[in-house]
Amino acid sequence: MSERQAQSVAFLARAGWDGAERRFLAGDASDRSYDRLTRRGAGGGVETAVLMDAPPGKGDDPAVFLQVAAHLLGLGLSAPRCLAQDLTNGFLLLEDFGDGVFARLISETPAREAPLYTAATDVVIALQSAPPMAGLPNLSAADWAEAGCFALDWYRKVALGDAGDRDGFYAALQDVMARYADGPRVMILRDYHAENLLWLPDRAGLARVGVLDFQLAQLGQPGYDLVSLLQDARREVSRETEAAMIRRFKDRTGADDGFDAAYAVLGAQRALRILGIFTRLCRVAGKPGYLRLMPRVWGQLQRNLTHPATAPLARLCQRLLPEPTPEILSRIGAP
Template sequence: MIQPLPDGLHAFLAATPWQGAEIAPLAGDASFRRYFRLRHDGATAMLMHAPPPHEDPRPFLDVAGWLEANGLRAPRILLADPAAGWVLTEDFGDVRVKERLDAHPHEEQAIYSGAVDALIALRAVPPGPFAAYDMAAYLRETALFTEWFCPAAGLEVDGAGWHAAWEEVLSPLLARQAPGVTVLRDYHAENIMLLAPGDPRGEQGLIDFQDALVGHPAYDLVSLLQDARRDVSPTTERAMLERYCANTAAGDNFEADYLRLGAQRNAKIVGIFTRLARRDGKARYLDLIPRVWSHLERDLAHPALAPVARWFDANVPSAVRAAQGDFRALAHG
């Protein structure tokens, strides 16, 4: 069903160079935001509608400005009315990393090298004026697993033990996190755009960064390399880890912290995808859980994750953990 254009769209564009533009709706994401491509006099722009009270575009504008000021390739803001939820930006086009690699898998290491280099550049600048990715934030996110996935799977679990296990696993990481880096938090193949070759401002563009926090440098790296939406080859994952460590002061514990945050993020994602299916009717996200679960199991095998691994052994039966092929029943469980 084609949705009508949001109220206020034409009023927002009135008396601007984009008045009278052709408006083409684009596919949305897991939020209430909607996106449109505008075409006018041979030029294009992207229009985001982030309607209050469900959405607030001000964090997007703040992070975009900070990234731009620090040499990262965020879209330029052309026009904004945050109170009404409207943001007009530079158009990065349609070529995302995921679709490019679906068609040209031999380019994987070259493209991921560029994405890792952006994280190296991000680490080289002081963290932005954003909230801390602290223990409370990590635990709120891991709680999504027990709040959404476990009930949907018919599991009665030890919630206090889950909380305690994650505190034990993440406490050593927090001591190494300071002073922190800007963490984009959703840095993956569907949120990195491939721009025109030779673009002087960079050939990879960033989107969907409005939830940025100041946290551990391994977080965005594991978001990129343990992607819920595409399989990154083990060879590429290893090469990119080595590339990052060779070009930063990563430290001896970096890989263990990478796996800690991989497990934390993957447990959160399983909870979020279950919530999207059960609460929001977006069952398609359940098809991504097997890949995420596979990442999670691999992370749990590291000794740094032993407390959380023991919790899984005690609370999540092997039959559930082996159900890699089909989690669609969770939509109605």
């Protein structure tokens, strides 16, 4: 047994869950992992909980997770309640939302896409209509542009051997961000997509949408979480659903005519960043499974770059970024 495993066993013993059956539930792009615990309750029924293992010093702070969860719960939304915690060693014992992951439910019954995405869009609207949580990071257009440069720093550099015209790329991205996507801030969750959302049919209203993976919440643009939801790197959202949810968001928030440009710019920035992150995850973290998602992200990038607001950036992307062909993806995944 490793030292980390021993720490988790000790934590569960202190929490009163020693002896529970433990099964790996999920990992993600970070160093976090999740196990589902199952035990027989005092009344004879089955009880479950989820162990979050977030090793200290790896970038994700469980204390922030708890703070954001408390804010979401205060708004009547469904975030996992904490049953026990060891913040020093990076362990949380959380309420188990079950297996109703949006992505799985839609894969099994495609007709559920529109109603589930409607519920998820309404959660975004509710979150943004409330005052944001205090103390959230607030990135500038320059910060967002720097993050988008991951496409050159990782994706292009690994694929072609150099970062190309990074200064020109950064300037163009900063300019379109400042022009079209640097307005009033709202609270955004950032990783808001179908694998981080669970359907909780026994609850009512907005609480039927269980939300996970929100510890990187910050202040951002109103369209960002909508882009994250509708331009999902992990699954193809139908064009009809995307268009309907954009209309719903605009109608219910009173977004002005500039929203479509902001949506395209945010979508381009996010796709650029993801191309770089997926490359880094493959080369540094040894997670080549993300390579298969890159053609979808590339397609989303190309769609966003057709909007006139992104024209200067589009020209640079065409010149500097190679399409993720099988040859390019093989080169990225070679080591």
